[in-house]
Amino acid sequence: MxxxxxxxxxxxxxxxxxxxxxxxxxxxxxxxxxxxxxPLDQATLxxxxxxxxxxxxxxxxxxxxxxxxxxAVNALLQLPPPVPSKRARYxxxxxxxxxxxxxINTAYPVTFNTTDLSNGVYIGxxxxxxxxxxxAVYNFQFSVQLDxxxxxxxxxxxxxxxxxxxxxxxxxxxxxxxxxxxxxQAWNYxxxxxxxxxxxxxxxxDDITCVxxxxxxxAPHPATPSVILTVTTVP
Numbered sequence: 046m047x048x049x050x051x052x053x054x055x056x057x058x059x060x061x062x063x064x065x066x067x068x069x070x071x072x073x074x075x076x077x078x079x080x081x082x083x084p085l086d087q088a089t090l091x092x093x094x095x096x097x098x099x100x101x102x103x104x105x106x107x108x109x110x111x112x113x114x115x116x117a118v119n120a121l122l123q124l125p126p127p128v129p130s131k132r133a134r135y136x137x138x139x140x141x142x143x144x145x146x147x148x149i150n151t152a153y154p155v156t157f158n159t160t161d162l163s164n165g166v167y168i169g170x171x172x173x174x175x176x177x178x179x180x181a182v183y184n185f186q187f188s189v190q191l192d193x194x195x196x197x198x199x200x201x202x203x204x205x206x207x208x209x210x211x212x213x214x215x216x217x218x219x220x221x222x223x224x225x226x227x228x229x230q231a232w233n234y235x236x237x238x239x240x241x242x243x244x245x246x247x248x249x250x251d252d253i254t255c256v257x258x259x260x261x262x263x264a265p266h267p268a269t270p271s272v273i274l275t276v277t278t279v280p
Contacts, residue, residue: 136166139270144257174243182279188231192258199252206245
């Protein structure tokens with residue numbers, strides 16, 4: 046038969062238990078022990094205390110872990126969305142014909158008949174138009190093989206157009222002299238374009254004997270395109 050032990054009062058439990066929840070837990074321990082034919086000795090009481098504190102510590106650790114996970118999720122939700130990296134866009138084009146001017150001091154867009162490399166930059170219609178498929182800052186680099194078929198001095202002008210409109214302050218002037226006065230000229234334009242915009246390289250001359258010359262391959266060199274244009278996005 047169980048020993049007649051008076052359970053501690055609530056005020057006695059409050060002297061060593063920090064919260065009402067633990068006090069209530071101890072009261073339940075005494076209630077449960079009243080149905081068992083084993084006296085609640087000092088060792089059992091101490092073990093009950095240890096078990097209760099262990100349960101409390103485990104519960105507190107679980108709550109801390111849940112709170113830490115909640116804080117991490119909230120922090121991720123507050124981060125700005127990642128910015129997708131832009132794909133590299135590029136193109137390399139050239140022409141294998143000699144381009145001429147039928148009338149002096151008249152604008153003629155330079156044409157291209159061959160695509161060497163292309164990713165998002167391409168020849169359109171007419172073939173003077175070089176289109177881009179993504180908004181970006183593009184670097185247009187060109188070289189032209191100039192020639193004059195008769196003597197005298199003449200001038201070439203080259204400038205940039207975007208969507209059919211001349212780019213302000215983009216012209217460059219080259220003076221050439223004499224018959225068969227081969228000269229190669231090159232520079233570049235850096236332009237901010239939208240998806241679907243197109244670029245044109247435009248030229249004019251004050252002498253129709255000035256041409257943008259193509260030369261066939263002849264040992265020891267390969268063919269000489271009349272114009273080469275490379276296009277890359279600026280990082």
